[in-house]
Amino acid sequence: MKRIPMLTAAALLAACASGPTDERPRVSDAEIDRVTAVLKRDFHARGQATMNRVDLDAVQRACNLYNDNPPAELAKRLEEAQLKAIPFPSGSLVGDWKRGERIAQSGRGSMWSDKPGVQEGGSCYNCHQLSPKVEAYGTIGPSLAGYGKIRGASPEMQKYTYGRIYNSKAYSLCTQMPRLGHAGTLNAQQIKDLVGLLLDPASPVNQ
Amino acid sequence: MAAGPMKMRATLGSGYTDVRVLMSHPMETGQRKDASGKIVPLEFIQNVTVKLNGRTVIEGQISQAVSRNPVFSFRLKGGAKGDRIEVSWLDNKGETNKTEAAVA
Amino acid sequence: MIDRRRRILKAAGALAGGLAAGLLKPVLAFAAAWNKEAFGAKTPADALRSIGAAAAAPSKDILIEAPQIAENGAVVPIEVLSNIPGTKSIAVLIEKNPFPLAARFDFMDGALPFVKVNVKMGESSDVRVVAEAGGKNFTATKEIKVTIGGCGG
Amino acid sequence: MRKLTCGAGIALALALAPAYAQKSIYADYQRMTAENAPTELYELAGEELWKKKQGPKNASLESCDLGQGPGVLKGAYAALPRYFADAGRVMDLETRLLHCMMTLQGRSREEATKRVFGNADRASEFEALSAYVARESNGMKIAAGRSHPKEQESYELGRELFYHRAGPWDFSCASCHGEEGKRIRMSDLPKLDDPKYVRPLMATWPAYRVSTSKIVTLQWRMNDCYRQMRMPEPAFGSDVTVALIHFMTVTSEGETYRGPAIKR
Secondary structure (H helix, E strand, O other), rough: OOOOOOOOOHHHHHHHHOOOOOOOOOOOOHHHHHHHHHHHEEOOOOEEEEEHHHHOOOOHHHHHHHOOOOOHHHHHHHHHHHHHHOOOOOOOOOOOHHHHHHHHHHOOOOOOOOOOOOOOOHHHHHOOOOOOOOOOOOOOOOOOOOOHHOOOHHHHHHHHHHHHHHHHHHHHOOOOOOOOOOOOOOHHHHHHHHHHHOOOOHHHHHH | OOOOOEEEEEEEEEOOOEEEEEEEOEEEEOOOOOOOOOOOOOOOOOEEEEEEEEEEEEEEEEEEOOOOOOOEEEEOOOOOOOOOEEEEEEOOOEEEEEEEOOOO | OHHHHHHHHHHHHHHHHHHHHHOOOHHHHHHOOHHHHHOOOOHHHHHHOOOOOOOEEEEEOOOEOOEEEEOOOOOOEEEEEEEOOOOEEEEEEEEEOOOEEEEEEEOOOOEEEEEEEEEEEOOOEEEEEEEOOOOOEEEEEEEEOOOOOOOOO | OOOOOOOOOOOOOOOOOOOOOOOOOOOHHHHHHHHHHHHHHHHHHHHHHHHEEOOOOOOOOOEEEEEEEEEOOOOOOHHEEEEEEEOEEEHHHHHHHHHHHHOOOOHHHHHHOOOOOOOOOOOOOOHHHHHHHHOOOOOOEEEOOOOOOHHHHHHHHHHHHHHHEEEOOOHHHHHHHHHOEEEOEEEEOOOOHHHHHHHHHHHHOOEEEOOOOEEEEEHHHHHHHHHHHOOEEEOOOHHHHHHHHHHHHHOOOOOOOOOOEEEE
């Protein structure tokens, strides 16, 4: 799986050509801190969306600081730390693709308007094509149609796929994909079910 | 909310008078659930009447399939500035409302 | 006035009881003209039968302007014009809606057989228009695809 | 009996082969819904609210200065957000309306902002008033304030916020609105730092939203985006929401305003 497309320097240059105001200026650590301070002043907690969500971790800070294009050495170091923190379950990671499909379809979870706790929502179709039969898919991320058919379901592929869903930043630091396990949006069983959706030969993704 | 405001515009077109009327109405289908999961009861306009200078020229019957806050356009033959147009509606709960406008 | 209503009721195939109720409550008189049977019909065929239009001949003189594809079924604009001389009424049916008959308009002297209205569509469907002129019924259809169904709201 | 829950959720039943064509497949739909939009109902309700005496001072908003002088509505919306010396800050329309409710009508912030976003049954005061005021800028060129240092500051804050990633899902506005030609589910995603996309958008807010049958404003749009970004809630009329609106409005400079309009 390749890196999810993101704001590249080329895209920014192209954007600059169309108008004077759309260039993202480089920001300093101090400016990032100033934005965080403004967010802390202007936002309030609502439901499960508590104010600590405004605080930045090292990954977010690096991506903000370098316009999603951090130096390779820094990216590698942070990716490794993210990878090390993924609690991989033992045994097969291929869950129930039918439950996985429901999770992939739902956009619920982690919003102030959602019930607290883990919901059945991975928002996967918001950004990815999965089952070719489902036409309402987004294009922010790459198409995952045929994901398992192409790659097989070896233990290594299971682990990679699980990890990629749990914490995508462990593989590509500034990907736009949320860290669904790390953020507490999905639990281990739900991620396994999504792995099932992607890898199970019977899953609609692989038809 | 049922009988909210109405708004109408009647303008002289080429050979006809164009009547556009807006109605505030929820047009509930009886299928929708509210935030607490309860079914919102059926509530919709059933009859729409258009009068020109006091005489009925269009009688409409509509169902809950008409969208919330209904917008209708009608065309009346000929017409002259100052002609009085009146549009009224009646819903399944017996609520009613009407509006009047002069052709401009 | 009463003659007028009688004619509508007859055309609409409503029950005589409705007429009596209408006469008793003059303010709400036009309520009686709502064709409960036709609007309650669950198939296009039943609805057409209820408005006396079971046999309608296809006509190119009924013009339906509507988007080929609607982004949201909660609001689908439909514009209908009949060029058939002497058109007295226009009915709009959304064939795949739970209750297909969406609207019916009677046009008297002074009105053109034209209407534009927003309707809800639960799913992609043919929209059928039936025009009545000179005691005969004519029909035309147009398919409208719907991305997000709109009967819930 | 046929399935009665038609439309609950996303019921897709069509082949959208080239789903992402250059010209939106919904162009006809958007044109026709725009022609048949019930926005005037809200403009009417807004006009009533503008003239209605209320609050401890039993005053109307008729002498509210939206930047063009007390009570002047013509062109006011097209020139917002802008700096207001009497408030010492940059304000968008809704923030300014709140300011007038507090100063002219003597209402408390708490009371006036109890219900800033309405529903299909009843629009909020801000929504109806926005529709009424915005209509009076129809046909005028969008020109948000940019000359005062505070205006420059607000614009720059908006630009930084647009790209600032935070929250449990690490999103910035640009996560969804930073690239051309993307969509979320079936919905096209405009690249909001690009005049090409943002100009037609800013020219059509506030708008009647077909999917929810209600009028929506830019303050609502900012609020709901942050909800979907899994962030805490921004305060109504805060510097954050005003700055983002300011950033996008400045990016739309020169576009002819043509709202209130309709959105999907």
